[in-house]
Amino acid sequence: MSDRAQFRETVFQPTWGAQRVEEGVTRFVLWAPDARRVDVEVEDLPSATMVKVDDGYIAAELACGHGAHYRYRVFSDGDDQDSLIPDPAARAQAGDIDGPSVVIDPNHYHWRNQGWQGRPWHETVLYELHVGTLGGFEGVRQHLPYLAELGITAIELMPVSEFPGARNWGYDGVLPYAVEASYGSPDELKALIDEAHGLGLMVFLDVVYNHFGPDGNYLASYASTFFREDIATPWGPAIDFRQPQVRRYFIDNALMWLEEYRLDGLRFDAVHAISEQDFLVELAQTVRTRIAPERHVHLVLENEGNTASLLNAQQFSAQWNDDWHNVIHVLLTGETEGYYSDFVDDATARLARCLSEGFIYQGAQTRHGHTRGETSAHLPPTAFVAFLQNHDQTGNRALGERLSHLADPDALAAATTLLLLSPKVPLLFMGEEWGATQPFLFFTEHKEELAQAVREGRRAEFADFSAFQDEKARERIPDPNALSTFEASIPDFDARETAPHAAYLERYRTLLALRHQHIVPRLKGARALGADAIGDKAVLARWQMNDGSQLVIALNLGNQPTALSDSSTQLLLAEQCLYETHEGVASTTRSGRLPSGAAAVWLLDGLGNSEASR
The missing domain is CATH 2.60.40.10 (Immunoglobulins)
Structure with missing residues (x-):
């Protein structure tokens, strides 16, 4: 057979x-x-x-x-x-x-890469992208060779389930099983996945199980118990995960993507909005039981609750670590409004805790007085997905600015070094690797009544921000429903080999090559050894790798050089770094100081000797 x-x-x-x-x-x-x-x-x-x-x-x-x-x-x-x-x-x-x-026959597509079993989680370098801005499934497929050459090992698609109109982030989906028609057919999505597997790339999909969009959901008209009126959400009554048929609907959806479409992983959007958290355990256990053990299938959470107990090999592989992003963003940009205010006090110490223990919030109270998080220090570094940018953190800004507009270039290069050479699993957002200047804005294509409500709601969101206090300032916020808003969000891939973007791209290529050569082989079983604040906006972190070597990263996002003179760092000063962010770092570190806007990375064997040259 x-x-x-x-x-x-x-x-x-x-x-x-x-x-x-x-x-x-x-x-x-x-x-x-x-x-x-x-x-x-x-x-x-x-x-x-x-x-x-x-x-x-x-x-x-x-x-x-x-x-x-x-x-x-x-x-x-x-x-x-x-x-x-x-x-x-x-x-x-x-x-x-x-x-x-x-009607779609699940066997209609003829798969070419029959033997693909995926890749281990510790090899993952994620590249999040929006299918619509890249030209649909066929447009994404054309970018795959470039991404594989860059050093990406997995693409992550923002939601592709059917939503109103042809322009949307995907989180307004109302038909979770249906592939968005404006992106292409089910067979075209399978062809994209098949092509990716042939290039050694995994494919992840962002799925939304916590709500339906505001237009086109008819379930309540014939299955009212699909929802519960006693819990309100921003999208209406909550989905009732107490009902076994409701659970089956979403669990089967996950299995469809993993089996019929042969996806390598799923990222579950905002699971903190799911009232019955035991549903997540049932979902994960069902997937782990059903999928053949030789396949590498990865389940990743977005979870504001920082529920560390869900992150284990039998359930979920990792969680998007918003704590990591938020504290780095504060240090890079100086922004303190909104949720960033939870990361302002002792930001450097908070970053050190994040590098050492995973989550910053492990049961502490937020600015709203809510207790958030569970102890995470026992988890491996790979249980956390780290990122400097993603669709939310860029697109939820009023004007969709990227870090290339917001941060000092040297400091951003240093933070990128930490992102790509630390043991945490890195995620890049499309265009980040060449310092794209196009914004990523919030866009929709709703009917006019709903479009007006979204337009007004979007502007009201920013009324408390200092830059948008008056109505005239809020009028600068792009209309989500305008075609121009979508078009402004399309990355200009043609610019990536031109100055100054080519320098960005070369940095990412170099760092990803170093990651695959020196970090990934030592990553499975790695553990944190601690991290310390060594100056204003400066930290030094250590990890024990699986071969007994130590990975050490020093980062200085401040405006002044910082000392590397305590006894714990003396060994490093005589060694050659694995990587330094720019010329002049090496001579300065050997004299016991780390320049501002700089990072240096050492990989030392069990005797404390440098194993790799720059």
């Missing part, structure tokens, strides 16, 4: 949605406990009334196959009142969120 035939026998079929029974036969399954009656309407076929199965599920089989267009007609309060809706578990839509759903 061929590899492809073996995979056909094990392909995953979600509980909800259009299920392939055999060639030309499809079974439709919907959870609709409140509906009086539901019909399936398939083009060119008589409609069929769905019959009760169990636990609120209903089903019907029809003689149709891959590519067929269909909708559900839901009767709620009598046969004379009905609504025509898409399948909430459709794998594709013919057009936008209100168009017909499309």
Whole structure:
């Protein structure tokens, strides 16, 4: 039996949605406990009334196959009142969120890289990107050779599930199973993933299980218990994860992406907004049980709660470490408003704690008086995804400025050295590697009534910021619904080999090459040995690597040189660094001082001797 035939026998079929029974036969399954009656309407076929199965599920089989267009007609309060809706578990839509759903045969795509099993987590270097700004799935596919050559090992796609219109970050999705039509078809997404695997690149996807977008969600009209009225969220009533059918809907979605699309990992958006945290444990355990052990599959959290207990090999591989970003951002830019105010006091000491222990907030109170976080010092450095920029931290700024506009170039180069040569898993945001100057703005394509509400809400968000105190200043905030806002956010990849961008790009190439040569082979099993503040905005951190060597990084983001003269650093001063950020650092460090806006990295063997030259 061929590899492809073996995979056909094990392909995953979600509980909800259009299920392939055999060639030309499809079974439709919907959870609709409140509906009086539901019909399936398939083009060119008589409609069929769905019959009760169990636990609120209903089903019907029809003689149709891959590519067929269909909708559900839901009767709620009598046969004379009905609504025509898409399948909430459709794998594709013919057009936008209100168009017909499309039957997709999960075996339709012919995979070329059958033997791909992924890569270990410690090899991961993430590159977050927005598919729409890069030209859809085909546009992303054309960038893959460049990213592989750069030293990236995994691309992370912002959400690709169907959302209103053709321009959106993806977090307004309402059909989690359906691939956004403006990006391409399910087969085109699979071709992108297949191509990436052929180049040795993993593919991660950002998925949103904590809410649905404000337009196009019909679930409450026939499954009201999908939501709970006792918990309000910014998007309306919370999803009710107490319901087993609701849990199944999202767990099956995760399994679909991992099995049918052969993704290497998922990043779960804002899981702190999920009321039943045990759902996360069930999801992770189901994935770990279902996926073959020889495959490397990685589950990553975004979790404001800093729930360190979720981060273990049996559950989640890592968490995006906002603490790391926020304290570095304060030190680089001097910004202190909004959530950055939680990182201003003793910022240098906070950075040292972050480098040594993972989270800064491990049970301390925030500015709002909320207790945040759990003890994280026992976790390996690779349990934390570190970043200087991402879609949120750039795009949630009123004007979408990147750090290339906000930070001193030398200090930014030093912070980049820490990002790419520390044992934490690094994430880059598209264009960061060449110092892109285009902003990344918040953009949508909503119908006018909702567009106006989003426009006003966006400007109201910044009313308390000093730069946007008056209404005239807030008018400078780009209209999310304007086409120009989206177009301004498209990175100019053609600029990457021109001055001054080429120097940025060369720095990233060099650092990533050093990471793969010297850090990654020693990373699995590495542990922190501590970090200390050695001056204003200056730290020195150490890690024990798996071969007994020590990785030491000194960072100075301040305006003045800082001393490296205590007894713990004397050994370093006679050694040659693995990497120094700019000319003059070496001679200064040997005299016992680290210049301002500089970083130096040493890799010492078990006897304290330098193992690598610059």
